[in-house]
Amino acid sequence: MAEDRKTVAEINEKLKSGQAVVMTAMEFKKEVRRGHKFKVSDVDVVTTGTRGVMSGTSAMLAIPLAEHGSFKKARQMWLNGVPCILSSNTEEVTGIVEAVVYGTAESRDHHGHYGGGNLLRDLVEGKEVDLECLTSEGNTICTSITLAQLKFARLYNFRNCFQNYMAFGNFKNHRLYRENPTSIFACRPVPLMRGLTVSGSGELNPVENDRYSKVMKSGTKILLNGAPGVIVGNGTRSSPAKRCLCVAGDMADMDPQYMGGFRTSFGVEVTNGLAIPFPITDREVLDGLANCLDETIPLQIADLGDRIGIFGITYADIWKGAPLEVEFDAERCICCSFQCPAEYYCPMKAISWKDKRIDQSLCVACGACTSNCLGGAFKGKGDIPKGCMGTVHAFERDIPIIFRQSNRYRSEKAAEHLKDLMLKGEFLLSDSDLELKFWNL
Template sequence: MSEAVVGTKTVAEINERLRRGEAVVLTAHELKEEVRRGRRFEVEDVDVVTTGSRGPMSGTAAALSFPLSGWRGSGGRLRVWMNGVPAFPGPATSEGEDTLDVVVYGTAASRYEPRRYGGGHLFRELVEGKPIHVEITAAGHPAIRRTVTIHDFNFARLYSVRNAFRNYTAFANFRGTRPLETIFGFRPMGPETGITVVGSGETNPLQNDPELRVIRLGTRILVNGAPGIVVGAGTRSSPARPNLSLVADMVGMDPEYMGGFMTDAGVEVLNAIAVPIPILDEATLRGVLEARDETIRLPVADVSDRLPFTETTYAEVWRGPDLQVRYDPAKCVTCSFACVAEHYCPVGAIVWSDKRHDDALCLACGACTVNCVGGAFTAELGQLTVDGRKVPITFRQSDRRRAMKIADLLRDRMRRGEFLLGDLGDRIEHRLPGP
């Protein structure tokens, strides 16, 4: 059942102010910077706070449907690839039709470049309008090859079942004696080789609504810049560590927020989401005000078992360290063997052959700063205090800069009256194992 939030404002009242251009809409970052400068906020001072998160969100898949003549096989006997990435026919059967329905996993790897290209790369290139090469094989039939673009699709929708964890954990190989393969490294994580951090800190949507008071079933959001909705709790979600399931049409998404992300254990998929937090009462405002980098716990775990043994805060990750990587091509020493920074860049933002760094792709993870022999890539990534000693951050899997940018995007749309709040739906419930 839908549960009302009793307070001094209603969603309908805020929407009316949004329509008139009178609503006060701030990003989470803006509001908290004001708090740091000494400002005290009351419920009447702000109507909506926009939040954002960007990073690998592995529970993402795309359901696609497009006309394709020349085949009329049974979905159960077909094998389909898109740019070499496996696409699974269905879930609806298409036998006897000239339309093909497929599902593509964001973490599926290309059969041609399994360590360099996957579903996340495919999704970005689809949204960019690039040509996509489709291959279909079926027993007893000649292979079919076609080239399509997103303009050929009559249905293209992202379904993501695990997004925007209420921040996460920092990982390092503290106790090991050998490198360990892990999704939290750009290469096997060696003993005492630095620490990986995950989580957007104070911009994270669920961190700003920790009790899920206003983030509910049907909450209207942005997914990679396009309108989407929350459909419930995500997989592995719990009251202590919630995350969200989302859905959004791919048409209208901004490829800047999308892409593939290569880890030591395989390919991942990048997403960015923005969620509005309507300030309806004191409890909602308090949840936002208390979610500051300085107060948000960051558990620290050994990557071997992922069990936290100490903690710090996100202030060591995001208060002071750089949000972007600087590149000076004059310092490139043109390594004769290969560019190590290019090899380990998780998003393919470095092109060694022409000394180019693509900021539109760059996540500012910091891997290049660790691997560049000549020091052409630099960024202050910070250090974490772990049991009284400083451990350098060497890899960031969250993109704070674009988390803030998509929160800015949502704020601007709301200020222009182009994006309104949805009615408060039912509370999100966590279905735990058991009778």
Template structure:
């Protein structure tokens, strides 16, 4: 790995995005001499996201210790440090905590990173204290991914004869009787999918978490040799709002997180890892009611030959008084504006709910047990992940990447 780092530092490294390298693999078998680094990324719902904050609330001596705290109405857990009489509150906010059915921790994190003013409310000793703070006024804000970047995830369908409210859907319940499938995972460009034995993605390795320099802490909760995932941390002050956010489901808000890393090719084993293709990555299909995998598909059914981005045809807009695409958009991206913005993650729900057919995308389907079930919602964005890979490639080519945090800059 030292030789690869030297090539990066001198801007001599041969760098490919995951998609570029897969194109090469499909044409022929590349050798380890043809590439030094492959940049990989993923973007999607990652429930295991939390933030550790130290929030200045009031002057020292105003209250002894906080009992509760909310940020924009999202509840946080106070502690562990009591900060007695300092007017500060240490707290942990879960990405899955919620103010209501449409605003949760993921939305809060994006608003903070976007520089918006956050309403802080603290109860202490029977009194309530309020303040407004921006992220720049919060000296410590660290995001920790307790688990994410799964090697592969699961496709969910509703096997029952009733619509089913679930976190594995958009704002509407998952349709009954195999009416649609919900998928997560970016397939062949996912970092862990390209390093399945975690030869490189080990404690201390560098990554990007929501665009910020990050460090891999190790495996995350529920990680296993067959299905590994990662735990990662980064400073929220360096994150970018378009690479994170909230996602509304029929069971309440979830948290969107992005991860990218540059995989060095230092052995034939490493070359084998980055040569994986969507058609090689199996996709378990499960009944959403118990989440037990019953059938197997692959990620080619989701991402190969399908539309990674949703198209927009403004001429088809009927000008409905109540836009169904707006109501069903899990990101509140306002599809009725008829133009893309950085909230759109190409989940594809609008292609089903728009009455006029303004939005279009071939999102593929999964086949099992003699059935073909259309994919109705994507909780991961391959398009955003591919953009991340391109951005990281530029950083590596310009010598702005350390494979490990050797200088303690993170």
């Protein structure tokens, strides 16, 4: 094995024998900041990860609805009130219906509060979901199903893991936002010059780390929501400057901590988590990782009305010293005279004012509670001003970060989980030469 070059096959042999050196992106970049100059021979794999809102999420489900010959065709179907898209021009005499669920589809029963993302997490958690189907014969079939009963359940995420998105605020009092102050990037209307919303896990993001397009190929094995998955190709809206991925994976072994619905002021959204291994095959891959630090990744601040960049910062402004979790002080929880604002605006429904608690398995540390709690019961862990998740200095003032759509805590957990699997020899690297293609640029 050459000093400055390794093959995927050689690294896999080291993984099988337990001799591979595997580091998470956090561990690797910590050493880089300390001044360590890595050689290709020093490390074999670096694991990256991200978790956040990923709108382009769907699932194909094969649902055993009724006995063979019970009906000829399904016309409409809802799962927990979430509408499904059914296969067309197919006779379903077998009683099995193929249906697509979009992560951003809203439930007819809980408009704006429950959607496809919530449904997919409920299925992965093993919960029963209510099914209603209208057949071509005019009958209505009502039953309940679980993930274990399905014949097929696979996530197809066609626009995930964006590279270097944008931070947003209400800076121009733009007409479009003034007339309709809703956005997928906020949980409530953003006051003029008084709040910033951000997306992206920065230096942990797999796409950010593959600056030379050396690692990620069509066919690359990944973890999607903690379960084995694969990169299909570039995602929709992907460009060389702002790439994203199309990925797929079976739902059977997914971990719900990386999944869920996510409510914004515009409507329901969906979250996912990805972890992608970087085999250190040559100097170029190594340098790409070493040079990808929060302080080197540019981030444009844009207005919510027109989404045009107007001020440049870096991801270090967002994540350096930032709290990765939210603390809850029950003693500061006051008796609101109306519905608890922190509970109402929590995009993951992780807060219960009645029970005086926050469900950390759901919490994504977005910070909505910190800026909406009247009693100041919620606070980012660490030395952070109350009412926000940090501040960014821009436009000659300190602007509070009031909403984050990326969960860096579970981004780190995803990378750590992948490292553990690889050290056990339970996850080996794939080797593909199928380049990711861009369409009609």
